[in-house]
Amino acid sequence: MNEIVKNGINGPIMTSSGDKREHLYKILIIGELGTGKTSFIKRYVHKFFSQNYRATIGVDFALKVLHWDQNTIIRLQLWDIAGQERFGNMTRVYYKDAVGAFIVFDVTRSGTFECVSKWKEDLDSKVQLPDGSPIPCILLANKCDQEKQGLVTNPEKMDEYVKENGFAGWFETSAKENINIDEAARALVNKILLNDKLISAADLDADKIDLQGSSGYGGSGGKKRDCAC
Ligand code: GTP
Ligand code: MG
Secondary structure (H helix, E strand, C coil), X not given: CEEEECCCCCCCEEEEXXXXXXXXXXXXXXXXXCCCHXXXXXXXXXXXXXXXXXXXXXXXXXXXXXXXECCEEEEEEEEEECHHHCCCCCXXXXXXXXCEEEEEEECCCHHXXXXXXXXXXXXXXXXXXXXXXXXXXXXXXXXXXXXXXXXXXXXXXXXXXXXXXXXCEEEEEECCCCECHHHHXXXXXXXXXXXXXXXXXXXXXXXXXXXXHHCCCCCCCCCCCCCCC
């Protein structure tokens, strides 16, 4: 389903070339140091895993191209944000224009789970969709090939946690064993596509109302545009 291209930084765009629609979506991967964010991306995009740990400095990028269906190409611009950024001043810059996110914790270190809510608060306070709603975010319980510790040992409690904290879902993942990597990404893209459709439909409706207003047929309701008249 996919072909890989490295890099490229841009805001979200949607173009239509011939019959094919192309979407570009910016996605963030955040969470504590050493939880496996870079490994998740390496597995997802480059299809390999390394046990060597080299902390990411600042931010790193990768681009994943999905041939989603016959008519749709999706480019995911993945922003791999260093755990050492820890909700600092730079995250506002990094989060700008993102339309989806993963928060990653390490199932073997419950301390990394305790910080999840801080990352989520940081995210929700610094980036929103154009309609003001929070961007969809999926929680990744990574390193599930190893022995788990804490709340993640109880899936029902995790379900509750995820609901209460406004996540779009959660997955146990292993970048090492390639468990649930594609599934988690697909779940996030589905949410993003849904939001994109809703937002485009809302824009279309607003345009219709404006058109009616400007041609004298109509409606007083609807979204007002910034214009001189
Ligand atoms: P920062 O860049 O410092 O924020 O860390 P990171 O979240 O990018 O972590 P990284 O992907 O570099 O992984 C940290 C360590 O965990 C590395 O030694 C990886 O090999 C290991 N690791 C990552 N994912 C898994 C996994 O699914 N299972 C196991 N067993 N080890 C993993
Ligand atoms: Mg990293």
